[in-house]
Amino acid sequence: xxxxxxxxxxxxxxxxxxxxxxxxxxxxSISAPAIAGAGTERPEIxxxxxxxxxxxxxxxxxGLVVGLLSIFKLTSLGGNVDVGFRIFxxxxxxxxxxxxxxxxxxxxxxxxxxxxAEKPELFSRAVVPLILxxxxxxxxxxxxxxxxxxA
Numbered sequence: 139x140x141x142x143x144x145x146x147x148x149x150x151x152x153x154x155x156x157x158x159x160x161x162x163x164x165x166x167s168i169s170a171p172a173i174a175g176a177g178t179e180r181p182e183i184x185x186x187x188x189x190x191x192x193x194x195x196x197x198x199x200x201g202l203v204v205g206l207l208s209i210f211k212l213t214s215l216g217g218n219v220d221v222g223f224r225i226f227x228x229x230x231x232x233x234x235x236x237x238x239x240x241x242x243x244x245x246x247x248x249x250x251x252x253x254x255a256e257k258p259e260l261f262s263r264a265v266v267p268l269i270l271x272x273x274x275x276x277x278x279x280x281x282x283x284x285x286x287x288x289a
Contacts (some may be wrong), residue, residue, distance in 0.1 A: 224289040
């Protein structure tokens with residue numbers, strides 16, 4: 139029983155960290171070329187547009203935090219498969235939502251850079267979808283933390 143609980147919890151740790159890093163990489167790889175392209179037209183907007191890459195990188199940090207907290211719980215599983223499934227579920231929630239948020243941040247960040255290069259006054263309106271895409275990862279982070287901490 140102990141090995142089954144540790145197995146499921148370990149899969150949850152892997153999903154949380156691995157998929158969150160994939161989500162961050164997707165977000166950065168979609169938005170960074172648009173930011174670089176917009177920077178060739180208007181170099182002054184690059185620093186503002188970098189918010190997309192920063193928010194995408196935060197997704198990886200959320201997954202790492204959930205993964206580390208899950209690892210600390212591994213020693214106290216005590217053969218309880220329910221606890222292993224909670225940690226697995228928390229990791230799966232964080233990882234899958236991180237991929238979705240990464241896609242949203244990447245596409246919104248790309249649009250932000252393009253719109254700001256055309257009309258710099260659009261930045262405050264164009265940043266809203268980017269923030270909403272990041273909120274998806276924050277919701278998953280909270281849900282995953284609740285599952286892992288209560289495991």
